Amino acid sequence: MNKIAVIAGDxxxxxxxxxxxxxxxxxxxxxxxxxQWDHFDFASCDYYAKHGQMMPxxxxxQIGGHDAIFFGAVGWPDTVPDHVSLWGSLLxxxxxxxxxxxxxxxxxxxxxxxxxxxxxxxxIDFYVVRENTEGEYSSVGGRMYExxxxxxxxxxxxxSRAGTDRILKFAFDLAQxxxxxxxxxxxxxxxxxxxxxxxxxxxxEMAKNYGDVKVDKFHIDILTAQFVRNPQWxxxxxxxxxxxxxxxxxxxxxxxxxxxxxxxxxxxERLFPSxxxxxxxxxxxxAGRGLANPIGQIWCGSMMLEHLGHPEAGAAVLTAIEKVLExxxxxxxxxxxxxxxxxxxxxxxxxxxxx
Amino acid sequence: MNKIAVIAGDxxxxxxxxxxxxxxxxxxxxxxxxxQWDHFDFASCDYYAKHGQMMPxxxxxQIGGHDAIFFGAVGWPDTVPDHVSLWGSLLxxxxxxxxxxxxxxxxxxxxxxxxxxxxxxxxIDFYVVRENTEGEYSSVGGRMYExxxxxxxxxxxxxSRAGTDRILKFAFDLAQxxxxxxxxxxxxxxxxxxxxxxxxxxxxEMAKNYGDVKVDKFHIDILTAQFVRNPQWxxxxxxxxxxxxxxxxxxxxxxxxxxxxxxxxxxxERLFPSxxxxxxxxxxxxAGRGLANPIGQIWCGSMMLEHLGHPEAGAAVLTAIEKVLExxxxxxxxxxxxxxxxxxxxxxxxxxxxx
Ligand SMILES: CC(C)[C@H](C(=O)O)[C@@H](O)C(=O)O
Ligand SMILES: CC(C)[C@H](C(=O)O)[C@@H](O)C(=O)O
Numbered sequence: 001m002n003k004i005a006v007i008a009g010d011x012x013x014x015x016x017x018x019x020x021x022x023x024x025x026x027x028x029x030x031x032x033x034x035x036q037w038d039h040f041d042f043a044s045c046d047y048y049a050k051h052g053q054m055m056p057x058x059x060x061x062q063i064g065g066h067d068a069i070f071f072g073a074v075g076w077p078d079t080v081p082d083h084v085s086l087w088g089s090l091l092x093x094x095x096x097x098x099x100x101x102x103x104x105x106x107x108x109x110x111x112x113x114x115x116x117x118x119x120x121x122x123x124i125d126f127y128v129v130r131e132n133t134e135g136e137y138s139s140v141g142g143r144m145y146e147x148x149x150x151x152x153x154x155x156x157x158x159x160s161r162a163g164t165d166r167i168l169k170f171a172f173d174l175a176q177x178x179x180x181x182x183x184x185x186x187x188x189x190x191x192x193x194x195x196x197x198x199x200x201x202x203x204x205e206m207a208k209n210y211g212d213v214k215v216d217k218f219h220i221d222i223l224t225a226q227f228v229r230n231p232q233w234x235x236x237x238x239x240x241x242x243x244x245x246x247x248x249x250x251x252x253x254x255x256x257x258x259x260x261x262x263x264x265x266x267x268x269e270r271l272f273p274s275x276x277x278x279x280x281x282x283x284x285x286x287a288g289r290g291l292a293n294p295i296g297q298i299w300c301g302s303m304m305l306e307h308l309g310h311p312e313a314g315a316a317v318l319t320a321i322e323k324v325l326e327x328x329x330x331x332x333x334x335x336x337x338x339x340x341x342x343x344x345x346x347x348x349x350x351x352x353x354x355x
Numbered sequence: 356m357n358k359i360a361v362i363a364g365d366x367x368x369x370x371x372x373x374x375x376x377x378x379x380x381x382x383x384x385x386x387x388x389x390x391q392w393d394h395f396d397f398a399s400c401d402y403y404a405k406h407g408q409m410m411p412x413x414x415x416x417q418i419g420g421h422d423a424i425f426f427g428a429v430g431w432p433d434t435v436p437d438h439v440s441l442w443g444s445l446l447x448x449x450x451x452x453x454x455x456x457x458x459x460x461x462x463x464x465x466x467x468x469x470x471x472x473x474x475x476x477x478x479i480d481f482y483v484v485r486e487n488t489e490g491e492y493s494s495v496g497g498r499m500y501e502x503x504x505x506x507x508x509x510x511x512x513x514x515s516r517a518g519t520d521r522i523l524k525f526a527f528d529l530a531q532x533x534x535x536x537x538x539x540x541x542x543x544x545x546x547x548x549x550x551x552x553x554x555x556x557x558x559x560e561m562a563k564n565y566g567d568v569k570v571d572k573f574h575i576d577i578l579t580a581q582f583v584r585n586p587q588w589x590x591x592x593x594x595x596x597x598x599x600x601x602x603x604x605x606x607x608x609x610x611x612x613x614x615x616x617x618x619x620x621x622x623x624e625r626l627f628p629s630x631x632x633x634x635x636x637x638x639x640x641x642a643g644r645g646l647a648n649p650i651g652q653i654w655c656g657s658m659m660l661e662h663l664g665h666p667e668a669g670a671a672v673l674t675a676i677e678k679v680l681e682x683x684x685x686x687x688x689x690x691x692x693x694x695x696x697x698x699x700x701x702x703x704x705x706x707x708x709x710x
Pocket of ligand 1: 190191221441
């Protein structure tokens with residue numbers, strides 16, 4: 001039995017999460033899995049409106065014992081500023097549940113046009129592995145001479161050996177498990193001259209344990225250029241918190257899948273629940289109208305099943321998504337963003353049936 | 356009269372710089388300009404091999420009085436590590452000559468295919484304005500518990516009010532001078548929670564002086580995605596040192612021009628010489644064989660003429676490049692990288708004639 005905390009959050013999260021559950025229930029029936037859903041209303045701006053904070057004080061007790069968190073989207077900038085809603089929920093989960101891996105697939109999908117010339121499904125299929133708890137996202141720093149012409153603002157990046165090595169280990173393991181066994185490290189050691197050379201050193205050190213993995217590195221500037229020019233080069237790309245943030249938006253943009261891309265925030269040791277959320281946000285402009293595309297949420301479900309130790313069920317969900325996408329807007333219920341007229345739940349139902 | 360320091364540097368710089376000078380001389384004849392070239396052999400790995408340092412101690416006296424520096428490329432990693440060659444030359448110029456603006460055009464050119472679907476010349480034409488002296492490229496930081504499991508490495512980002520305001524002012528002025536009058540700020544204030552909110556504040560403050568400039572901002576992750584999805588949105592993009600570094604490689608990658616893109620390192624107050632260098636490096640793999648494409652170097656010449664107060668001559672050089680590119684590899688001497696068989700100097704001569 002897997003106990004899963006379900007948090008729909010804000011905006012279109014409330015519409016896409018039920019479709020994710022519908023598809024996961026279908027997979028559970030097919031593969032005889034016992035998935036138990038516990039719904040929570042916190043980590044949302046509605047909750048904030050009622051309680052003046054994003055989450056109850058005992059949020060860790062309430063969901064810390066679950067096997068995973070199935071998350072919709074958070075944020076409603078009209079009522080709660082983003083830094084309050086995000087740092088009060090999503091970034092708290094990442095840190096306090098030590099979800100130090102952020103994993104995002106970049107994959108050309110059938111039926112989804114890529115903005116890049118001449119690419120077809122199969123050409124692009126890689127993962128970005130992002131460090132998710134330290135690095136450039138630190139809380140150390142401040143202002144001096146505030147409000148004067150001499151004002152100066154500092155922020156410290158922090159790379160610990162433990163924090164660096166564990167993300168590299170995860171990425172090397174992942175690369176080793178894939179046919180190409182190819183790891184690319186994102187760096188900027190020619191410019192960011194203290195932390196990034198350290199990152200490079202740890203890559204060299206870790207590589208010694210993985211003789212069968214082909215390793216290369218690119219500076220982040222030219223790496224973003226290569227995502228556009230030669231995305232077929234990549235297999236597993238490992239990056240610091242900030243560089244990973246950038247690459248895991250740019251990658252799905254290159255495959256045309258940014259609106260449907262999933263992301264996993266993982267604690268590999270399973271000391272805490274991992275969190276699965278689509279890359280898209282709460283989309284206030286279309287929320288509440290049944291227009292949202294639920295594929296990102298459903299794809300998250302596929303990653304979650306894999307993480308929970310049900311790889312076949314996870315693969316079946318991904319195949320179902322691809323089957324429906326392949327059918328095209330004439331034969332399958334596509335949502336408006338993909339050129340169809342179907343609703344969120346029409347598309348969710350079609351994918352559930354395909355499972 | 357303009358006194359210009361010429362530094363060919365390493366690798367293909369030695370082949371492209373003479374072609375740049377050929378075209379600039381043609382422009383000088385046509386527009387009756389008096390351009391004086393002074394050649395220097397330092398800021399090269401050859402110089403390092405002879406003297407054990409990249410530049411003589413009195414480099415500032417030797418070139419500090421010139422009106423501009425026309426630069427080829429630096430770096431020869433087989434003999435000198437990049438961080439030695441770069442920090443010993445290019446990054447010294449940027450800092451000690453206070454070239455706080457790094458300016459790079461992203462422009463679809465005729466005859467150069469873009470990797471993006473369905474884009475044609477005119478569709479993409481914007482500038483990246485990068486802060487070039489502070490921000491994430493700082494020398495403040497270090498290691499603690501070195502060599503142990505508790506090792507931790509710090510590096511401080513530094514944003515001063517003066518440093519932030521002056522780059523924003525340059526960018527706003529540039530936006531105001533262009534027909535679209537549109538400025539986009541690159542930020543990451545939702546994640547980099549100390550320095551980036553400060554950057555946003557200064558943008559809001561500076562915008563008050565430019566009522567006619569339309570201002571928006573994007574977080575760097577989604578901004579890189581929009582460079583791929585909607586490059587036609589942009590006019591002037593202003594960014595910190597690191598974000599500008601990334602965007603000014605990604606932008607030219609999206610237009611297919613990364614191999615021929617120019618860049619200008621500018622001290623707008625003209626207290627020090629500004630430096631003009633192509634984005635491409637020294638290209639050890641093709642150096643010395645007459646294969647290098649000189650267009651990046653020549654385009655730099657166009658930017659330099661503009662900076663020196665000769666905008667018509669600068670525009671004429673850019674038009675000459677476009678005319679030759681438009682003719683295509685059958686009718687003009689294209690170098691191998693663009694599908695032709697011509698040499699560096701064949702192409703340089705053709706552009707000089709077109710001026
Ligand atoms: C070589 C490197 C230090 C440099 C930079 O990051 O500034 C380069 O990428 C550039 O953009 O000129
Ligand atoms: C919302 C923001 C803080 C977050 C991040 O930068 O981590 C987002 O961009 C993401 O990638 O999940």
